[in-house]
Amino acid sequence: MSSASEHKQEFIFRGIAVSPGVVHGRACLLSRLEPEIPSYPISSEQVDGEIARFEDAIIATRQQIANLRDQVSQKLSEAEAQIFDAHLLVLEDKALIEETIGELRGSLYNVESCFNRISQRYIDFFSNLEDDYIKERANDIRDVTRRLLRSLAGESQPDLASLSEPGILIAYDLTPSEAALIDKDTVLAIITEHGGATGHAVIMARSMGIPAIVNLAKATSRIPAGCQVLVDGYEGTLVVNPTTDTLFRYGEIQVHKDSIRRIFLSELEKPVETADGQEIILLANIEGAEDVARVSESGAEGIGLFRSEGLYLRSNDFPSEDEQFEEYVKVVRGMEGRPVIIRTLDLGGDKVLSKAMIGLGENNPFMGFRAIRFCLKHKEVFKVQLRALLRASAEGDLKILYPMLSGVSELLDSNQLLEEAKDELRKRGEKFNEKVEVGAMIEIPSAAQVAPELARHSDFFSIGTNDLTQYLLAVDRVNDEVAHLYQPAHPAVVRTIKQIIDAANAAGIPVGVCGEIAGESAYAALLLGLGMRELSITPPNLPEVRYNLRRLELQDMEDLATKALECWDPADVQQLLDTFTKERIKPLVQDAINTLKAES
Numbered sequence: 235m236s237s238a239s240e241h242k243q244e245f246i247f248r249g250i251a252v253s254p255g256v257v258h259g260r261a262c263l264l265s266r267l268e269p270e271i272p273s274y275p276i277s278s279e280q281v282d283g284e285i286a287r288f289e290d291a292i293i294a295t296r297q298q299i300a301n302l303r304d305q306v307s308q309k310l311s312e313a314e315a316q317i318f319d320a321h322l323l324v325l326e327d328k329a330l331i332e333e334t335i336g337e338l339r340g341s342l343y344n345v346e347s348c349f350n351r352i353s354q355r356y357i358d359f360f361s362n363l364e365d366d367y368i369k370e371r372a373n374d375i376r377d378v379t380r381r382l383l384r385s386l387a388g389e390s391q392p393d394l395a396s397l398s399e400p401g402i403l404i405a406y407d408l409t410p411s412e413a414a415l416i417d418k419d420t421v422l423a424i425i426t427e428h429g430g431a432t433g434h435a436v437i438m439a440r441s442m443g444i445p446a447i448v449n450l451a452k453a454t455s456r457i458p459a460g461c462q463v464l465v466d467g468y469e470g471t472l473v474v475n476p477t478t479d480t481l482f483r484y485g486e487i488q489v490h491k492d493s494i495r496r497i498f499l500s501e502l503e504k505p506v507e508t509a510d511g512q513e514i515i516l517l518a519n520i521e522g523a524e525d526v527a528r529v530s531e532s533g534a535e536g537i538g539l540f541r542s543e544g545l546y547l548r549s550n551d552f553p554s555e556d557e558q559f560e561e562y563v564k565v566v567r568g569m570e571g572r573p574v575i576i577r578t579l580d581l582g583g584d585k586v587l588s589k590a591m592i593g594l595g596e597n598n599p600f601m602g603f604r605a606i607r608f609c610l611k612h613k614e615v616f617k618v619q620l621r622a623l624l625r626a627s628a629e630g631d632l633k634i635l636y637p638m639l640s641g642v643s644e645l646l647d648s649n650q651l652l653e654e655a656k657d658e659l660r661k662r663g664e665k666f667n668e669k670v671e672v673g674a675m676i677e678i679p680s681a682a683q684v685a686p687e688l689a690r691h692s693d694f695f696s697i698g699t700n701d702l703t704q705y706l707l708a709v710d711r712v713n714d715e716v717a718h719l720y721q722p723a724h725p726a727v728v729r730t731i732k733q734i735i736d737a738a739n740a741a742g743i744p745v746g747v748c749g750e751i752a753g754e755s756a757y758a759a760l761l762l763g764l765g766m767r768e769l770s771i772t773p774p775n776l777p778e779v780r781y782n783l784r785r786l787e788l789q790d791m792e793d794l795a796t797k798a799l800e801c802w803d804p805a806d807v808q809q810l811l812d813t814f815t816k817e818r819i820k821p822l823v824q825d826a827i828n829t830l831k832a833e834s
């Protein structure tokens with residue numbers, strides 16, 4: 235048997251595997267976020283040609299935005315589609331067009347450089363105005379400028395919300411607001427040149443079950459648009475023009491992985507306890523109400539982290555109290571009385587809502603105006619969310635979690651606003667759970683240090699190891715230059731987790747981990763050994779962790795933790811984890827494979 239792709243040369247590229255799965259399909263290139271802007275002199279005879287190019291690009295861009303608008307209106311809503319009306323208006327702005335043509339005639343430079351110069355002038359002007367609404371216009375112009383420059387360069391750019399047929403997205407980088415728009419049915423896999431394993435776009439891909447590879451060097455320039463590619467999200471390998479043999483081999487791998495997964499899923503009715511009978515609670519991390527179905531299928535006993543900002547990023551706006559209530563109540567009802575921990579808005583860092591963050595120009599966004607800091611400044615935005623959460627608390631076991639607390643005063647201020655929100659609801663005669671539980675996320679070293687005091691004012695702790703690692707080690711979680719230094723196995727992280735557990739135990743409040751390491755079996759074992767009894771995991775990873783923990787003895791996990799606490803070198807902790815994986819966890823998976831073979 236032969237295939238068209240066998241006539242072309244097969245190439246293999248490697249990156250870092252961040253979301254598992256094997257798929258193949260057509261490569262759709264999302265070119266770099268900032269298009270390159272050529273700049274060269276032209277002769278006066280070339281002016282008319284440049285103007286014609288400009289007009290063609292405007293028509294093509296207008297068509298592209300109109301298509302995108304239609305797609306968004308169908309997939310999301312008409313309200314969300316209206317963002318693109320503002321973009322269309324930019325393209326009809328006479329001043330922008332006429333000034334560009336004037337610049338072209340006057341300077342005798344190519345149209346890209348003239349258009350970029352003029353639009354930049356407008357962007358700077360609008361960004362520096364006080365009025366938030368007008369500032370937003372700068373963002374519209376920036377977005378349209380990028381599109382138009384790409385059209386001038388002849389680049390076709392698929393929009394995330396509108397891949398017309400299923401494909402594999404190859405991008406320079408991906409922001410969480412772009413990832414929030416991804417359609418699971420058309421984006422089969424995601425490949426990026428940059429980005430770390432714990433960036434929020436990657437976390438979203440993982441939770442949607444979309445295979446992903448990051449750090450694939452020069453992916454957008456080396457992978458031809460439209461060619462067939464095969465993605466191995468287990469190993470981080472991408473094969474361009476795979477031969478039939480390669481497709482067959484990977485097909486076998488996927489069949490094999492699927493069978494093992496079925497074994498992991500086959501015992502969801504059995505209790506979640508270690509081999510020696512220690513009960514543990516496994517919860518799920520979700521990004522939105524649409525994930526609820528997959529939570530139940532994964533065997534989770536509830537939701538340990540609902541990252542509510544997805545709601546804001548998807549609509550690129552601040553959703554109203556009713557819109558939020560609808561979403562939260564859907565989750566609470568869907569979980570039928572099981573616990574649902576909803577984290578309040580964690581914008582900032584890599585999660586930028588243009589409406590709120592435009593003009594901020596932060597040098598260190600992860601250390602800047604993020605999460606609770608934003609909410610405590612924009613109290614009304616925060617209270618809209620708190621009221622929506624409180625109303626949904628009347629319908630089930632909803633708990634509220636504050637992200638990125640750096641100390642006690644932020645917790646007290648947040649609780650004060652929660653009380654005000656309760657008063658407002660009482661006045662409106664709305665129902666809510668008067669005793670709604672409130673948790674503190676421990677993900678900043680200073681919070682870990684004052685954990686005993688935080689515990690006095692919270693009902694539970696949830697440790698965010700993604701950020702705790704970033705802030706303890708001063709390693710940006712999305713910067714691939716320092717990705718090798720991002721080590722959750724660093725003894726400082728291990729010891730800090732232990733301190734937080736001890737503080738929670740001393741105060742008699744529950745503590746869980748909701749960072750990505752909870753979804754890796756060896757780390758999960760280490761966490762249990764440190765005394766953790768609750769883990770919140772992205773649903774696709776949960777069945778495997780559940781399967782393994784049910785077969786491990788707590789004593790062995792405690793021995794692992796004792797040894798890890800004695801280390802000073804991250805490499806030694808990593809070695810302990812690798813040995814534990816090799817000697818304790820791999821054999822369990824091998825047993826699963828043997829069972830499978832015996833059955834077939």
Ligand code: PEP
Pocket residue numbers: 437539541580677697698699700701702748749750
């Ligand atoms: C964390 O920091 O570990 C966490 C769970 O939150 P996020 O990844 O959304 O910052």
Ligand code: MG
Pocket residue numbers: 637677698700701
């Ligand atoms: Mg965090």
